[in-house]
Amino acid sequence: MTRSVATLALAHSEWTARQALHFDKVEQLVGPHRARRSAGISHPVHDFLFTYYNFKPAQLRRWHPGYGVALENGSSYAEFSGYRVDESGCATVDDSVLERRRNTVEFVWNLLSRTATRPAVLGCFGLHEWAMVYRGGEEAIRHQAVPLRLGFAGTDAVVESLPLKCTHFDAFRFFTPDAAPKNALTLVRDTQIDYEQPGCLHAGMDLYKWAFKLLPLVDSDLVMKCFEHALLARELDMRASPYDLSEYGYSPIAIETPAGRAEYVRQQQQLADRALPLRAALTQQCQVLLEM
Numbered sequence: 001m002t003r004s005v006a007t008l009a010l011a012h013s014e015w016t017a018r019q020a021l022h023f024d025k026v027e028q029l030v031g032p033h034r035a036r037r038s039a040g041i042s043h044p045v046h047d048f049l050f051t052y053y054n055f056k057p058a059q060l061r062r063w064h065p066g067y068g069v070a071l072e073n074g075s076s077y078a079e080f081s082g083y084r085v086d087e088s089g090c091a092t093v094d095d096s097v098l099e100r101r102r103n104t105v106e107f108v109w110n111l112l113s114r115t116a117t118r119p120a121v122l123g124c125f126g127l128h129e130w131a132m133v134y135r136g137g138e139e140a141i142r143h144q145a146v147p148l149r150l151g152f153a154g155t156d157a158v159v160e161s162l163p164l165k166c167t168h169f170d171a172f173r174f175f176t177p178d179a180a181p182k183n184a185l186t187l188v189r190d191t192q193i194d195y196e197q198p199g200c201l202h203a204g205m206d207l208y209k210w211a212f213k214l215l216p217l218v219d220s221d222l223v224m225k226c227f228e229h230a231l232l233a234r235e236l237d238m239r240a241s242p243y244d245l246s247e248y249g250y251s252p253i254a255i256e257t258p259a260g261r262a263e264y265v266r267q268q269q270q271l272a273d274r275a276l277p278l279r280a281a282l283t284q285q286c287q288v289l290l291e292m
Contacts, residue, residue: 009090012073015065018221022063025224029231030057044143045238045248049230055212060227066219067093067289082216093216098289101217108210109286111193112279120199120272122265125255126240127164128171128202131179133242134159140176149244149252158242158256167195168202199268204275205233211282218285226278233271240264 010018033046034057050057062080065071074091077083082097098105133140133148133155141148148155165184166172172180172187180186185195196203208230211223238245240253240260253267254260 007068009070019063064216115196129241134179136176205230
C-alpha cells in the first residue's frame with residue numbers, strides 16, 4: 001500500500017514553527033545528556049531514559065506530526081522512513097506504516113485502556129529499587145559509582161521490614177532471587193496487562209516508551225510530554241531508592257521512615273494525577289488509528 005490519506009493539512013509556516021518549538025524543547029531536556037555523553041560522564045538518574053528505553057536523542061529530536069497530517073512543502077521528509085511526498089510536495093506518513101504496526105497499536109491501546117480502569121494503588125514506596133539489591137551483594141549494585149545510603153545490611157533490613165507489592169513486571173523482573181518470592185504478586189510477561197495500574201511510577205514512565213514506539217503514527221508533541229513525565233517519575237524513583245545521590249543534587253526520600261513513606265505517597269499521587277491526561281491522550285490516538 002503506497003497511498004496516505006490526510007485528514008489535516010498544515011501550512012508550511014505552521015508546521016515549521018511547531019518543529020522549531022520541538023527542537024528547542026528537546027535541546028532543553030536532552031542537551032545536558034548529550035553534553036555528558038560527549039564528555040564520557042554518566043548520570044545514574046537521567047541516563048536510564050536513554051539506556052533502558054534505548055531511544056536515541058537524535059530520534060527524539062525529529063518532529064513528527066502524526067498519522068493523517070499533511071505537511072505543505074514537506075519534501076524534506078522524503079528522506080525519512082515511513083513518509084511519502086506527493087506531486088504537490090505535501091508529506092504524510094504512509095498508510096503502510098499503520099498497516100505494519102496495527103498489532104502494536106492495538107496492544108498499546110489495550111494495555112493503557114485496561115490500566116485506566118483500575119484504581120491507583122499507592123504505597124509501594126519505591127521498594128523495587130531496594131528489591132533489586134536485596135541480599136545480592138556487590139553484583140546486584142546497578143549504579144557502581146553511587147554508594148548505598150544505608151549499606152548492604154541496612155538496605156536488606158528495609159526490605160525485610162516492609163511489604164513488597166510491586167505490580168509492574170519490568171521492575172519485578174530485576175528483583176534479586178531472594179526478593180522475588182517476597183512480592184505480593186508473582187509477575188510474568190504474559191499477565192502484564194492484568195496488573196498494570198495507574199499509581200505505578202513505572203507505568204507512568206512507560207507512557208514515554210509506548211508513545212515513542214508508535215512514532216511516526218503519533219505526534220511528537222505528545223511524545224515530549226510523556227518524556228517530561230518520565231523524567232519526573234525517574235527522579236522520584238531514584239530519590240526513594242537505596243542509593244545516595246546527594247552528589248548529583250538529589251535529596252533522599254527516606255522511605256525507611258514514616259515521614260519518608262508519607263512523602264513518597266504524596267508525590268506518587270501527584271505523578272499518578274499528572275499521568276492521567278497523558279494516558280488518555282495516547283489511548284485516544286491509538287483508538288483513532290485503529291478506526292482508520
